[in-house]
Amino acid sequence: VLDQEVFVVTGVNLDVLPPSALAGIDTRCRGQLSTTSRTAMGSLSSSNIVAVARDDIMAAGFVDGGVGFSASFGESPAIGMEYLAIIATNDFFVAVQGTNNVGATAMTGKLYGYRAVADAATFAALTQSELLSA
Template identity: 45%
Template sequence: MGFKKTSDLIAISFTVIESAANTFTQDEIALQLDVLNNEIFVVLAVDLNPSAPEMITATNTETQALVTSTSQTAMTHLGNTNTIAVASLSIQSDAVNAVGFTRAAEESYSANLDYVSLIATNNFFVAIEGTNNTAARNVTGRVWGYRAKADSSTYAALVQSEVLSA
């Protein structure tokens, strides 16, 4: 990969609130990259904190959140090439018992990764969606990374990969 770091560490914070309960809602977060000079954003880590689903007796509830490099029309998963991070909180409930579950990528990666993802377009997207909740859910989070200048062939490959796999 041919790119050179051009900034210090940047932390981008966000909050996304469902437009209505149980409704897929996505916000675009602008990176303001200098695309004419092949600038990319190197993602080092992502922290997603979806609000807890509601505890409703005999009803399974869930709150899902994700960060992607391209716009989505529904919740997706890590099997989608453009998905950078996902998080899910759920409550499985019957008439008597309830159990909560949490599924999320680690907030701080324990392996020696150079980066988590590369974003070559000028934005990324954060989405939230609840299931069987009576009120809108939200997600707060932060993406850590830095700006870098890619060589022409690397930049072209990244943009093509990001756009064509959308």
């Protein structure tokens, strides 16, 4: 664990590859950045998820490639907030998952922020909160 150092996340940019456009089949690519290791994809309602991205093609019932939808959340702090998240341990995790695609999916991204030093009580609370949210 870092020596009372934390990483203050000020921005995240996740870019999942587009899903396959297949006639009559819904396809999806999802990506996430989290502060703890996860066994399944999550959403922003999970306390350890920092950012998510999702591209969907809704094609069920269509004879062509369907209609594409794209969504990204958690890219920048809301107005009045100075940061998105604080990572207290020395790890963070990215995951990507595709559904019904022809080939493997992938994701690229950037994590923006800065290192800071927390006092002992704050560091202990942040570390415990992060580890217990797994």
